Amino acid sequence: MTRSRKVALVAAAVLAIAGAIAIVVGRHDEPVAEPPRTAPPGPPFSAPATRSGTDVLTTGRLLPTSEPTRVRIPALHVDEAVIGLGQNPDGSMQVPTDAHTVGWYTKAPTPGSLGPAVLAGHVNYRGADGTFARLAMLRPGDRIMVARQDGVTATFAVNRLDRYPKDQFPADAVYGAIDHAGLRLITCGGDFDDRSGHYLDNIVAYASLVTADR
């Protein structure tokens, strides 16, 4: 075998390996499969009034109010700090100003107490994959741990994932009254609108409190 031929074959091998690696990386970076768009639900079910007495109208364990500090999602290899998010002047929810931090919407219950706690994170932001880039890969039963200021870690289990057009965002389902300690994780998904610079849809993971540990 001639020397030049050897060099050429080595170059070919290197290119082939690099190509294979690039395709593997591409596969990894490919947007995750998302749940189908869900029709926004109707008005929430309201149970008929039962006899008064010592019966409790809420379900499951409830924790006192305490703000979240950190969120961990083992299934997604997520372990990030949590900051507070309010509302923008136009009434929309503020979002974190970096790809990694997760935001807790402060005008809703704290995680683990009665009602829907809301955490939002980017799918991608300023050239980096966001903490919630693979949120759509969550499956029912996956655990989400939220550490709180009072030292208690609230562990939630995913109930379901939905995808909604942002212009038909189901405020009641996400922010409305619920009879248990719930958690909603929100990120973006669906098609991207190049003109507005925004995704058309939101992906929402619904979860409920299962355990609390100090």
Add this chain to the structure above:
Amino acid sequence: MRIRRTLLAVPAAAALLLATPTAALADESVHVKLLELNNSGASGNATLTATSGGDLRISIRSTGLVPNSPHAQHLHGSTTGMDFHCPDMSADTNGNGYVSTEEGMPAYGDIFVSLTTKGDTSKASGLAVDRMPTADPEGNLRYDRTIAGADLPPGTIEHLKDLHIVEHGVDANDNDKYDLAGLGESTLAKSAGLSGIPEEATDPALCGMVSGAAAGSVPVGGVATGDGSTRDEATVWYGAGGLALLAALGIVVVTRRRSYVLNRVQR
């Protein structure tokens, strides 16, 4: 409340300096289902909303109450962790068929806030029927008031989910009004120095228990959690990978062909 705000002020200021979105006080809406007491046949719903300013917005809608009559209403309970709940008929210790306010108190706690239509909201206004809401001729009652944070007992907002709404006023003898012929004179009013008040006016008709909670302020529309900046990366990697594989294939083909040609020449 004040201590809590001071404690929050430092991290809040730090957050401002870091130009991250600012954290406000938790702002939530507690939903209360009003269930009948004393077989009043009444029912209702209420929401207690803690506003970001530290105030408490109360909204109550009840039906089936004694018409054209004032209904004393209060937040009962405490902020010291007592496990209060709504009483059932077993609380009727004197056996007259009605759970009186005094008989109910061990279950739902003392008056914490008086839900008057105007003026004072302390326990002292508990029997101020002239400032209590009145049911319309159909027995419907609507009540909306925002009580300033400064007028609330300490810890009210933090313990909203531990408090109970109680609405008073029943009609034992079914004549659409409070009268002494129904259940006699109110022992509660009498012990407060008011004589001649019918027991019907002070016996509880509805007791509210927390049934759920919601966001205190609902954001408009969807959430802008992505700028699409990495969504084309997969395509770029696929493209580069494909090109590299093609180039490798090209080199192999060219070298093999060349060696084939050389072999023929050598032969």
